[in-house]
Amino acid sequence: MTDQHTSENTVRRPRDVPAGTPLTVLAQHRAEAGARLHTEHDRDQDAVVGDALTQLAVGEAIRRAVRTERGGMVAQALRLGATWDQVAAALDTTVLAAVDDLRVWAEGQRTLYHQHLAQNADVLVGLDEETYDAVMRWVAFGLGWSADEARDARAKQAPRLRAAVAAAPMVDTVGELRALLEQLPEEMPLSLDDHHRALPGEPDQVHTIHPRLVATVSGLTTEAETTQPGLMLTQVYVPFPAEDEEQAAVATRDDLPAYGELPRAAYHLERGELRPGLKDVAEVLAELAHLVGEVAADFTEHDEDGSQLKVEAKRISHAAERVGKLADTVDEVAE
Numbered sequence: 498m499t500d501q502h503t504s505e506n507t508v509r510r511p512r513d514v515p516a517g518t519p520l521t522v523l524a525q526h527r528a529e530a531g532a533r534l535h536t537e538h539d540r541d542q543d544a545v546v547g548d549a550l551t552q553l554a555v556g557e558a559i560r561r562a563v564r565t566e567r568g569g570m571v572a573q574a575l576r577l578g579a580t581w582d583q584v585a586a587a588l589d590t591t592v593l594a595a596v597d598d599l600r601v602w603a604e605g606q607r608t609l610y611h612q613h614l615a616q617n618a619d620v621l622v623g624l625d626e627e628t629y630d631a632v633m634r635w636v637a638f639g640l641g642w643s644a645d646e647a648r649d650a651r652a653k654q655a656p657r658l659r660a661a662v663a664a665a666p667m668v669d670t671v672g673e674l675r676a677l678l679e680q681l682p683e684e685m686p687l688s689l690d691d692h693h694r695a696l697p698g699e700p701d702q703v704h705t706i707h708p709r710l711v712a713t714v715s716g717l718t719t720e721a722e723t724t725q726p727g728l729m730l731t732q733v734y735v736p737f738p739a740e741d742e743e744q745a746a747v748a749t750r751d752d753l754p755a756y757g758e759l760p761r762a763a764y765h766l767e768r769g770e771l772r773p774g775l776k777d778v779a780e781v782l783a784e785l786a787h788l789v790g791e792v793a794a795d796f797t798e799h800d801e802d803g804s805q806l807k808v809e810a811k812r813i814s815h816a817a818e819r820v821g822k823l824a825d826t827v828d829e830v831a832e
């Protein structure tokens with residue numbers, strides 16, 4: 498930084514600092530402005546405000562310079578023998594964040610090198626391919642380290658997560674859900690079950706929400722791909738009236754069929770349970786016949802259109818009857 502720039506009250510924006518100014522010069526200039534603010538009280542207001550702005554602008558210039566050099570400093574530390582966990586601790590961040598700093602820096606430096614190469618520059622700045630590949634090997638190692646670190650962390654917290662979810666087999670209010678979520682990591686993936694579940698043949702049931710831990714995949718098809726626990730919420734119909742323990746025992750069962758006829762039909766048929774599966778199919782067809790012949794037909798513009806829909810609805814109804822009758826005999830035929 499020149500004498501012009503080191504004189505008081507000349508830096509008002511970070512761009513006022515010449516490129517390449519040493520950090521030591523910037524730190525000294527900022528310290529001098531701060532010293533004037535604390536020791537000189539008889540100066541005019543413009544000068545005082547100028548020093549305050551100089552402190553801010555030079556401080557921001559220092560922050561930007563350090564941030565720009567961060568990837569290079571990470572590379573230097575690794576080259577001199579530092580480990581990834583030591584680098585992360587020095588930056589007060591995670592290994593994964595430090596790895597990303599190095600990756601972004603390396604890619605930028607390789608681009609810079611090829612730009613100078615294309616311009617036939619006398620001095621080539623940046624990373625050539627050989628050096629870039631060496632840095633990316635550190636990146637790959639850091640990604641592996643980060644994955645191992647994440648697995649270790651998940652292994653340590655897994656018992657606590659399982660206990661927290663197991664303690665809430667049913668979540669019936671917003672308050673109960675909030676109490677559960679407060680015990681789980683904010684970044685934990687959340688998903689909803691596609692189908693409601695219910696005890697088959699139970700006449701009186703009331704719905705509840707059953708939370709459970711499931712395995713989810715993050716970083717799919719990348720070097721950092723990992724499996725981590727996620728929270729799934731399933732709507733379950735439980736017996737009513739019944740004791741809390743009895744309802745909880747039903748809610749936590751993992752063998753309950755779906756509540757709706759169509760997903761329940763798939764549930765039974767995929768397991769070779771033909772009779773209950775076909776009965777559910779017959780119910781689905783009967784509901785479709787109702788929708789086509791009565792609901793949809795009422796919205797047609799011409800009676801002829803409505804008549805055609807009613808004809809198709811009758812065909813669907815006949816199919817429902819045939820499938821229902823077949824359900825009563827198919828097990829006997831199979832045997």
